[in-house]
Amino acid sequence: MVEQAFNGLVSGAFYALLALGLAVIFGMLGVVNFAHGAFYMLGAFGAFVLLDSFGIGFWAALLIVPVLLGLAGVVLERLFIRRLAALDPLYNFLLTFGLALILQDVVRSRYGVQSQQYGRPGLLDGSLNLGLFEYPAYQVFVLALSALVCGLVWLALTRTKVGMIVRASTEKPELTRALGIDVARWVTPVFGFGIALAGLAGVLAAPMRAINPLMGADLIIVVFAVVVIGGLGSVFGSVAAGFLIGLISALGNLYVPALSQTLVFILMAAVLLWRPAGLFGREEGLV
């Protein structure tokens, strides 16, 4: 039971990292990035390729891959996303959908659909004694690192000047601009950062999940549900809902195995019925 709860928190960690990236991008640009799952997939493949072709291990990949993908995100924003920024956000949703299809099938044409393997880093290969049960050290590391990253992002958003600018331009872009703050300057870095978070989640997933071209697409749809549950446009809500949904799904799986995959969507339906803006969202901005 406690072990199952831990498993739930670990999958929640992935939801949280992905939802966090989606939420900061959405907050700053008003774009729902469908390709987020594809970048998560590229993160896992990035780690795999670095090891396979260049002999670069997990710890270096943990740094290199998110940076590279973040840069790719910057290019993407400059070349494409920006052109559609002034239009209905649906267009950027469609654009990133097309992009996700391309990335997914480009990887598939190179590696096929069967899953690739990636070993755990040596340092974390064992298991930890957590008092009640033995738990793989790597999973504990994933949980700790993603909690740390989410916490740091939260601190950066609330305590630093950059964070203040980002939050202000998220809530009232025109007013922020009128106060003489260059909002546009922060759009590209924030987009790149969100993509880097997806890449980080992908590298973390490499040693414990099956690495294949489709790994991101199915996950991102669940993360969409998580974001809707957490609260539209709420950074805190997305992260909290990520861990919460991971936990609830795992426990639900224990008691009602038949619902393991559908539970998150049932929760989403319940939240829509009870609080359409989500658990931590605000009603304004709806409709």
Place this chain on the structure above:
Amino acid sequence: MILRLLARRPVLLALALVVAFALPWLIYPPVAMDIAAWALFAVAVDLLLGYGGLLSFGHAAFWGTSAYTTGLIALHTGLPFPVAIVGGALAAAVLAVPIGYLSVRLSGIYFAMVTLAFAQMIYFIVNQWRDVTGGENGLQGIPRELFGLDLSDPFLFYYAGLPFVLVGLLVAWRIVRSPFGQVLMSIRDNPSRARALGYPVDRYRLLAFVLSAALAGLGGGVFAISHGFASLHDVYWTTSGQAVMMVVLGGIGTLWGAVLGAALIVSLNDYLATAGFEETGIITGLIFVVIVLLFRKGLWGTARDLTAARSGRHRPAAVPDPPSSASSSERLDQVAERSGR
């Protein structure tokens, strides 16, 4: 001169009907049937997106649910296939009531995300409910029973399936031109104003959603009977995305464009499959990106603008107005007057 003639609706309609009936003579008949079924699916999505302003990214749920229901009815009851198809479309409409009720509470991009999520839920349910749906194997050997008539020839079946599609397209066309359609468009353009005039916005959206789901279901039923099987692919998110792509390629809010988009994408997929090219996502994804970046009006929208510019006059009033041309408030006031508000 020819262009202006083509832009007249009776001419266009007659031409489209000729093409629809001649299609299995021109191309491989099963592909012709696919085009017809997908055209109805795309028109259903366009009804919601182009006229209701709601992008459903989960319409595979309705297309697929109908495909499975149609298949189950045909397999287990031995009823004639038209009954099975109508049953499938009804099942899609029934499913759309709860999903629509929850989804229309949100709009814009959130509506797209929520419909996508619900469709994924349906996908998981279909996948898990093996006893009924056959899981990963899907439903196979769906019969084409019609009072003992032999419709195994795809050429003949095309003419048995086409009427369902034509009726569906006619219904969509009627909806768009009805007072209901006018209110729907005004809600799309200005929801607050529509609400202020006393229209129950969410109920209009829900009805549009259910109607659109039923039409998508009609297409899905024809598709399932035509192929003789229903598979998980029918309820997968890529199927929803493909229908949206047909609409965007053809031109949002034109109905004709959706049909054109369906014809092009189905032909393209058929060509790629014949050529043995498996990574179709690269091609379809590229089309998506190019269309969204460069031709947001789609093929039909662009062509219509060109002919309108050449003839120098505006088109006959019966052709649907693009979102910007007629003021939404004018339209609302007219409808409001007519219904005595």
